[in-house]
Amino acid sequence: MNLEILTPESKIFSGEVYGVQLPGISGSFELLEKHAPMVSALKNGKLKILKDKNATASYDIQSGFVEVLNNKVTVLVEGAKEL
Structure with a gap:
């Protein structure tokens, strides 16, 4: 699947x-292909x-939203910020 992470300043x-794990408002969740x-709203x-x-990469994010x-x-x- 294709993933884009955007901030007001840059991509x-x-x-x-393969997938992405995110900090949702009600708890962490994972998105996989299809x-x-x-x-959903995201928290810090x-x-x-x-x-x-x-292979993985991690980022410390501030609040926002995810759309699938x-x-x-x-x-x-x-x-x-990349960790």
Whole structure:
């Protein structure tokens, strides 16, 4: 699936990934390929990108939203810093 992480200042990440773990308002959750369409609010916390079964990347994010539609995940956050 395709993942984009955007802040008001810049595009933090864009590319094909295996999955992504996100800090939702009601708790952490994971999105994998062909996930049903959804929109969810995010709180401050750790976002983990699963690039494939072995490689990952992590970001400390500020609050925002995630949208899933047609196997594309768009994460809109106030700020993000790579860990």
